[in-house]
Structure formats: C-alpha cells, structure tokens
Amino acid sequence: MPFIQNSESDRQEMLAAVGVRTMADLFEQIPAELRHNGPLPIDAGLSEDELRAEMTELASWNTPMAAGCFLGAGMYRHFIPTVVDSLQGRHEFVTAYTPYQPEGSQGTLTAFFEFQTMVAELMGMEIANASMYDGCSAATEAVIMASNLVRNRTKVVVSHGVHPHTRRTLETYLKWTEMEVVEAPLGADGRTELGDLADDNTCAVLVQNPNTLGVIEDLDSIAATTQAAGAISICSAYPTSLGLLRSPGEAGFDIAVGDGQCLGTAPAFGGPSFGLFACAQKHVRKMPGRIVGETVDDKGRRGFALTFQTREQHIRRAKATSNICTNNALIALRGAIYMAAAGPHGLAEVATYSLAKAQYAAKALGAIPGFELPYKDAGSFNEFVLKCPVPAARVNKAIDAVGMIGGLDLKAWYPELGENCLLLAFTETTTRAQIDQLVSALTNLAAPQPVA
Amino acid sequence: MNKDTLLFEKSRPGHRTLRLGKLDVPAADLSLLPKGSLRTKAPVLPEIGELDLIRHYVLLSKKNISIADSFYPLGSCTMKYNPVTNEAVVQYPGLADIHPEMDAGRVQGALRIMKRLEDGLAGITGLPGVTLHPAAGAQGELTALLVANAHFEATGQTKRTKVLIPDSAHGTNPASAAIAGLEAVEIKSGKDGLVDLADLESKVGDDTAVLMITNPSTLGLFESKIAKIAEIVHKAGGLIYMDGANLNAIMGISRPADFGVDMMHINLHKTFSTPHGGGGPGAGPICVTDELTPYLPSPRVVEEEDGLRLDYNAPQSIGMLRGWPGNFGVLVRAYAYLRRLGAEGVKRVAENAVLNANYIRVKLNKAYHVPYDRMCMHEFVCNNKHQREKGVHALDIAKRLIDLGYHPMTIYFPLVVSEAMMIEPTETESKSTLDAFIADMLMIAEEAQSDPDKLHAAPVTTCVGRLDEGRAVREPKLRYACYKD
C-alpha cells in the first residue's frame, strides 16, 4: 500500500500486542449495521509513475498563461524568483504544523514575525497578523472587526469598485447578522462616490485600491470622510502596487487588507493565496487570526511565540474574534521570502515596470479607432477598462485567434457597463511583443470589414 | 557568526535579490497618475542579496520540528506523510500557471480534477453534494451552518437558532456557530466519554438548528450511539453536522451518511495528506445530502454536454466565502493522494491508523493514565494523573519529548480531560518508530518519578528554552522596530 510502511508481519505483531486477531476487530466500537462492507466508488490505486502520467495528461488539458494572458482582476501573473520556490519548498517549512510549541517552531515563528513587520511596512500600518485565507476573507474579517470596535452601528458601506468576490463574501458572512451592506456607487470617472453614505449608523467603509475597474481611488478623502462619521475605514490594497502607490496607512485608513498572491505565488486557478491584515497596535485585541510576538526564554535569549491567543477560538470558543484556525501560512511564507528578495527597490521596480507596460498598451489601444479608455482621466495602475466597438466576447475571440488569452469580459461583474467592456491587466511579465500583438489583433478587428 | 539575526538586522543598503531585466517599453510616466496617489515613504523592507537570503531561511528551517525530520504524534492534526510527488505535481505549468477567469474550455483539466475529487469525497462519505470551496476546516463548519440557515429559512423554520455542541468539541465549532448568528449550547459528555443522551434530550427541541458532532470524537472514540443521536435530533427537526477532522479513522470502514449525518467537513490537510505548511493552507470541503445541495456555496462545478464549467449563479446558493473556486493547489494534492490510494488504499489507511494508535495505547496505559482505556480509533487521550504528585504537567512531558527528538502530542485538548495528552501516530509511521517513541515515553514516566526537574527544565536542546509568553502580552512586540526613536 502506498505510504504505509509496516509489513504484514509488523501488523501481526501489533495486532497480537493489542490483543485482537484481525484488523476488523479493531473497529468493534462501530456497530456492525453502521459499517460499510461494499466497495467504494473509487478507482484502483496508481503507482507514482502512473500518477505522474495522469497528472501530466490532466495538466495538458489546461492552457498556461505564459503564452500571453491579459487576465488580472485580483490574480496577477508576476515574476517569481527561484529562491521563493526553493526556500518555501524546504520540508521543514512544508511539513510543520501551526507553531503551538514555540521551542520547536522558531523557524516558522521568526519568519512570521518578519512577515508581520514587512506587511505592516508595506501597508504603512503599525502591526499585521500572520495571514488570513485570502484577500476576500481578510476584508470580511476587517468588517467584522470594525463592528466590534464601533458597537451599535449596523451599516457597512462598501464601494461598488470592491472586487465582486469580496462583496459576495461579505454578504454571505453578514446575511445572518444585524449588519446591513450598502453599496457606494462609482462615478462617471470610475471612482467611488461616498457622498453622505457614511453616517452615524455606519461602522465601516470598505474601498479597494486600485478598484476593480483599475481606477486609483482618492484614498485620503475616503479615509477622512469615514473618520468624520466615526466609522472604521478599511482599504483593500493590491500589494504590488504599494511599491509605488500611496499606502492605506499614509492615507489615514484604520485597517488595511489585501490578497498576497501577487507576492510570489502563481495564480493556480484561484488559490491558495493568503490575506494580508494590518491595523494600529491599539486594536490588537480585536484582531482576527494568529499573531506572533517577540519575548525571551528562561535564559534571556530572544524568541518568538504566538501571542494574544485569548482572542482565538481554541481559548475563547464562541466569543473568539474569528473562527479561523488553519490559515494560509505557507503561502504567506512565500510572500515573506518574495518581499525580502525584492526589498523596497525591487518592489518599486516591479510596480513601475507593470505600470509602464500598462501605459504602453493603453496608449496604443486607445488610439485604435472605435476603442476608448473610459476611465483614463482618473488614472490607473497596471489594469484598465477598454471599451470596444463590439462585444468584449468577440474581442477575446480575436485575441484567442492569435494564440493569447484575452482580458476579463466585464459583462457579468458590471452589467451596467454593457457588453463591450474589457478589463486588461499587465505586469512586468507581459512582453512588448505580446502587447504589440494584442494591438494588431484589435486593430484588425476594428478595421472595416470588406463588404461581400 | 551570530546565526540568530533577523532579516532587518542583516539588511544593507543597495543589496537586493530580485532585479528585473531591461524594460522593453518606454519608462512609466508617473505624471499620468493622479496627484497625491504616490507613496511618500518607501516601505522599510530588508535589503539582502541572494546568498544571504538563502542562508537566512535555511537557518530558520533548521529551527523547526517537522514530519520530515521527526515523529509528530500531534493528536487531532493527522500529521501523516505528505507525499513529495504531490509537491512536484502542483508546480506543473498546466496546474499552476492558470487563471480562474479563463474560459472553461481552457481549464478542463483543472475542472476535471475538482469534479473527480468531489466524486471521491461523495463516495467516501455517502453524501452526494460536495463543495471544495472552503479554505479550511473552520470555514467548512461555517459553510455548513450557513447551509443549514438557508435550508431553515427556505422551509420557514426561522426559530431554529441553537447549535448543540458536545463539550469535547474543537473551539472552531462554537466560534463558527457564533459567526453564523447562532447560539452555541454545550452538551455534556457522559462517564464513557461519549455524548450524554439524557443531556442531549433535555436540550434538543424545536429551536435546535444543528447538532455538531465530532465522530470519532476528540477523545478518539467512535460515538457508538450515533444512530440514536441522529434519530433524536432528526425527530426534533434539527440537522446533524459532523466535524470530519477525524475521518482518517473511519474512511472506507463506515460512511457518515449511513449513520445519519446530513452535512460534514473534511480537512484535506489532515486525512488527505496535504501538508500543514506551518499553519496552512488547508482546504475544508463539505459534503451534504441531496436535499441540502442547492444551498452549497458558489461557484459549483457543473457538468454539461460540452464539458465542465464553474457556475457562480446557483439561485439558492448561500454565496461565496472567499475568492474563486477554492484552494486549488491543495485540491490537486488531495486528488493525487486519493489516486495513489484507490478504493483499497482508503480502507487500509483507516485500519493502519487505528492499529498504530491502539498499539501505542496498550504499551503506555500503565505508565500513563488513560481515562477511557478501551479500543480507540486513530488517536487516544492520556494524562498526567500518575505524574501529578511529582509536580509534572502535560506541558513538562511535551517539552521533554522535544529534547528526545519528537514533536509533542497535542496537550490540554480536549478540555474534558484535565491535562490531556492526545496521541495520534497516523498510519504512515513504522512499528520501529512507534517502538522508539514508546520506549522514550516510558523513560519519561520514570524520569517524572526520579528526576522531575529534568522535565521542568526541558527543552534544553532547542535554540531557545521555555519562553516567557506572559511578557509577550504585557510588553507586546509584534514587529521589528525598523526605526530608531
């Protein structure tokens, strides 16, 4: 049997020691009528070589993004330095459990103390936790935390520019509580219009930067308006953009969250990623998730341990700040290694390269007759909306025809934009040749069709 | 050379690992960005070259205890071998370099893996509706409770607001109930460690939404009256949720659907061998009855004539609980594991896990007090009753194990046994490893009598000794101070 090392004679010795004859005797606690004696509807097992062949085959049914892909919308294809895979892949990190025994887990704990510091720095906040499941769940937990910080207020204002998955996650979590979600619309320029939605019943305002249409928000004014209403301001930021763009902390936000996939992890069909979560130290007791703190051992040596555990489910049970237990530690470790590999200058380089590619593409695409950049004036980072003269689905087919993968057809997420809007993302991994090819495919599409 | 410095202490201006090649388009024009949208202060991230970066993390890795270097009998966590093949497979470009918004036609392999994994889990549990969406066990619990909420709302039973939870349950159970807007009500364990039927009957009623039951329980015992328990709850109109964290003990032997379970979660990062990664990521799929399937979260994998696709718009779905379909990389590993096992292997896993646990139990049940000393499932709980008068606590025994080259068992859980020590060897350990562990545990029992201070002082072989956890709270230092003030 794969992965079971004991031989039949080992088993016989052990059964004798336990005082039973057969394996079936071990299950005497399970009433006979509850046992399943029939076969399971599962195929016979494979050897390692057979498995590898099958997985290679299944993988071949998918199209990798490497050929050129303009999908982003929350998951981006950034360059991953080899050190990330090589270091994260060490067995000692991969096969350890949650660091509940600090003396035997200083590797993971130290890495998380450093991770927390880097996330806090990136976000411009005082402290960060040791990761959430992903960006959506981090934003949702932030709203729940806000409702514990500002009691007796039941309204949550969420920008329409926040990722639809985040908005749906929030709705799922809040549906059974007293909290009510109100959406702040986007203006004609693509930016959030908070208006007077943040009022004295509002506990939190959640925005995303850049927003899902790629538009850079006026963060300072949103944070200020929220604060004036006595509510908690929450910003979900795209970590890569923070190599260049204003951080949530600089803009005055109370809580900063984000999705860490862009920091050293492949999109992998949507996960696993990890969530970033940062805030002011005074709020630490209301924070969700694990937190690592520095302390000393019995000889005065520096060491690290999980701390403020009385917030967590294994101590506080129904009164915990969150139900999260297993988080996304190993992917967060990738994020830590990536941030350390990049440093402030590497991160700025990745951000400016991504911006440069997007600007190069925007200039060329915007110049094709019939194509428009509706939110050009507000300004964007590495992703923007392209309004096409024909349905976005047709444009994507044309991109497909030249061997690349198009952008996101916004029809499902933003039906009010109609059928013709495409969201296109660019990173440092997008090549000029791919962009030129994209431009020529769209130019051909825009050219008047010969009349038959 | 000081091998304990932090990245920030190693940082030197101008050092760097990641440097991109030449930009092949004109430089970015920052003037096109709105005024005030740029950072004014760069983040203080470490500046470090590749070799120093590698040394840093390699040194850190050596400060961990892991399955790869040590026996790790951490009860409730199922620390079995994590097949290395699976770590290689997830890196295939066709499985890693794919975007969740690609057209279904371009990701049929990914969707097929998900579908086959769903089918496999349905077969093992007997529950036909499966979602792979939840990010971990706790999120699976919450998902199921929201499914129950949706079901009761759809059937006009809005007064069902209570969740019955045995006192031996994991902390995530009551915490998930609270987030679902439900009230957790504790059910007592009886003298035999199983759910006390009288207490259950006194608390179940027309306000009962769900009974959350862990089976096998966290005491490593099968709830032998589970069919009766299910009958009581069903009669009152409630649903049975099974915390399936301990599925490893019964898969292929008994199907939860056959003992009345309506919904359950499975920790793929336990039973299905996906690695714990120092705390995650995991995946917590849930399996439910046909009746509850329409409420499962979005997206769902649906099969149509021209292939599989993701449906984000199932009308009765409770919605999303995270981004995208699920922790796909974890699902791929679980699928690969299931393919290696096959139907036969699934059953062998359970049998060998139970055999290994019982083998340790019968060898240790004299030196250590085993409160429920009968045939156990995949794990058993003992405590320090025989060591207590020497002032030796579960913590001391655990720390001494570290010095002897082990990761300790789970301690102080479940709460129903004082100073619990919960031992789960898993099926992948060999008899010789178990024999060595047994010998060391017996030695510790002796040391507890002859030299208890040795246990109090442990561990002494690790890079740090016992940490002052009180100080970490009193004087919180939650990040490196990047600035001198």
Ligand SMILES: Cc1ncc(COP(=O)(O)O)c(C=O)c1O
């Ligand atoms: C019995 C039990 N239930 C639930 C959980 C929660 O699962 P997770 O950590 O994946 O959220 C765990 C493990 O941590 C567990 O042991």
